[in-house]
Amino acid sequence: MSEVFENDIDFKSDDLSFLEDPIYEDYSNKECENYVFPEPLYKTKLEYSSEAVYTIAPNDMNLEAGDYVIIPTRYGKDIALIMGIATKPIGICPDDVVTVERKATSQDLEKAADLRNKEESAFKIFQEKAAAHHLEMKLIATHYLLEEQKILFFFSAENRVDFRELVKDLVSVFKMRIELRQIGVRDESRITGGLGICGRPYCCHAVSDRLKPVSIRMAKDQNLSLNSMKISGQCGRLLCCLSYEYDWYVEARRKMPNEGIRFFYDGTSFRVIETNSLTAMVKMIGDDGRILEMPVSRMKLIDGRWKIIN
Structure with missing residues (x-):
């Protein structure tokens, strides 16, 4: 019943070299820059992780921003929130898009609310079991899939963690499939959310998890202070917004x-x-x-x- 997955991140020495690393994978695909979708393309959000999923749906569904739908995800079928129509999808290929299976019913919404309550209990149980196994890991979020007998646990740790015995314990308690995902500090900020130094919600949480890669050169080209405290977010990585006006600065510097x-x-x-x-x-x-x-x-x-x- 259990599933043990490889940890999601590669660990490197903790030095300033992280400033040169991209904050996010560059999701855009240049081969699909000019692709036009024949039907409305919806930007959909998995609320538990703030991940964006692009979806299409039959026109008779009449979807609007704020509607909840059931979609296939990499973890299984789950509930997601329609954010609105993506009016200018750039670099999104057909293979990146999933089809909405149906609108969420009132029963789905009630079940989702019940599962949110169960997640609080599962969160505490995980922490107790991890402590019993003397594992140094910080649990970030817990999520029950709506239409799958599976629980997701997202955690962070300074090093790789052998959680095989922990998974066995969790399976014996929950009697369902268990999936543990070790995430980095960037993903931790995206999931938990918060306010940045500008006073607005984190870009990765409230704007999109598919932002352009950011490099230290972007700060240099904008004549910003290279003090890491001033150009880094709460996650300790470069601010997402360094990329927002970068193209303008590049064009201006050419002149x-x-x-x-x-x-x-x-x-x-x-x-x-x-x-x-x-x-x-x-x-x-x-x-x-x-x-x-x-x-x-x-x-x-x-x-x-x-x-x-x-």
């Missing part, structure tokens, strides 16, 4: 000279020491020690070389 470029101006040679994409200003230092700030509108790339034109 500006790079740091280190030299100009001859007012009788001396100046070197670019700083550029500001938002103000479109360039700061330079001259060989004579003078520091100048000049709008990029006074500069032009001519024959591969930047020159001051007025």
Whole structure:
């Protein structure tokens, strides 16, 4: 009855190299960028994990945002919430989409509510059993599938955990299939939710779990402080929002000279020491020690070389 799965994460040395790692897998598929779905494509959410699932449904279902539906998931059939129609699905392929089986009935909703209450008890039982086996693991969430005899346990740990004996104990208590998933700190934040330093809900929890990969270069190109405390979220990884305006900064920087470029101006040679994409200003230092700030509108790339034109 039990199922033991490989832990989901690879552990590396705990250093600042994590800043270079993508926060999220890049889900977009360039081969499907221009694919047009013949029917409405719904963005659906698994509330227990905040995972997004793209779904289609027969038109006669008349689905609206806020409706609950039954869909197939990687764990089994379960209840999910319709968030709305995906008006501009980019990089979503037909293979990424599942079909809604039916609308959730009032009985389904009552059963789901009862299972939520049972999850609280299962949460405590798991913690007791893990402590009895002296396992260093932090339980994040528990979930009963609506139409499957299965319980999911999501946990985090600093190292890999051998939970085989624990699973046996849990099977003897719950008399159903048990699935344990070890997750990383990013997924922990996505599941539990919370407020970021901006005062708004975590992007990974409230916006989407399918965000662009984020790298330390994005912070550098936006002239942000590289203090990890300022550019990292509660999960200890780079802020999701670093990618939101990055394309604009990349385009803006193309219209500006790079740091280190030299100009001859007012009788001396100046070197670019700083550029500001938002103000479109360039700061330079001259060989004579003078520091100048000049709008990029006074500069032009001519024959591969930047020159001051007025």
